[in-house]
Amino acid sequence: MGRWEPDGRGRLERAALALYGERGFENTTVAEIAARAGLTERTFFRYFADKREVLFWGAGALRELLVSAVASAPESAAPMDVVVAAFETAAAVLQERRESALQRQVVISANAELRERELIKLALLGAALADALRRRGVPDTAASLTADTGIAIFRAAFEAWVHETEQRAFPQLIRDSFDELKAVTSGASS
Amino acid sequence: MGRWEPDGRGRLERAALALYGERGFENTTVAEIAARAGLTERTFFRYFADKREVLFWGAGALRELLVSAVASAPESAAPMDVVVAAFETAAAVLQERRESALQRQVVISANAELRERELIKLALLGAALADALRRRGVPDTAASLTADTGIAIFRAAFEAWVHETEQRAFPQLIRDSFDELKAVTSGASS
DNA sequence: TGGGTTGATGTCAGTTGCTGTCATCACTCT
């Protein structure tokens, strides 16, 4: 396994993130990414389904983390609490990589295609969470609703974390966001 | 204006929908669409930003309809009710074009790229609705939450409408979906 | 020891989505 430099995927990932940051997503070609990583365009497409996917590959790991957190929660816990706790765990992990998470977010925010991809990743995450809840015996509709609400909480907290100057802890922001949601929804009566 | 057949955009739209339905989105080239419409590939891209957009062009009209419905609602009405009423209006319009709406949805469901685009269109719709609510004086967070909830209701109702065999009225399904949401959320305490 | 297998990578040619640029020409306006 020593024929080539190791970790081709990682090198491509770092090269892509750097280039997207320097000159923007649209203005960097896959050939340039591959060149910087010391590889070929063809190899890039062996690792990543398309030019965007290099930024979203990590979402799979996040999804697995959340799903397993939901699966291993105590039986007695209420669905919404299970989901929020799972997101707190995930937030703690993300906190470790704050720098690259921020850099990645800047790149994504700057480009419509990338925002589009991000949305579908979140939707997939929601579906996976709802599934995990159903496996705990939560009824269909409630599972989807709880999962989607969890995602809404996460998005709000992530937004706050990104703009946070005092670096409040991300898991704490999840908790705060949940509290705010509870306040907003309990206030409404319609 | 009589130098060419009229309504190039409409012809392209119909040709695309037909071909996407016949042989799938990925297996039809823009050149084929243009040929069936009696136009050129170049002209296709003058009307539509990309190959997917031909299916989503109508979303702009839907958005305007919803936004203006929200804007013109009585001042006294509660935000959530305003949004639901707006969706009922939109549902009545969609009901008129049930056939092509269904055909369109089959095509979109069959393709990941298209589902991706659909999600971002819904997100944009949510943002537009939230804006419209803010212009009515609804506070930021509540506006976003109300708009997103409205979209969740719409999606559930649309799903039901698509699978509806007895053709229950779409606006009525919106109302039912809202009622179900109220039931689900008022049941949760956490 | 040596040959066969494997797996990550390279090479190359081709399709297609999409863009820039300029030409065309019926129609309109004055």
Add this chain to the structure above:
DNA sequence: AGAGTGATGACAGCAACTGACATCAACCCA
């Protein structure tokens, strides 16, 4: 009649992505 104007065509070109096959170090097993 002559000068726009606006929708379209023609054409060249870039870059994303794919399929098919070659390469060759490392590993496996007799």
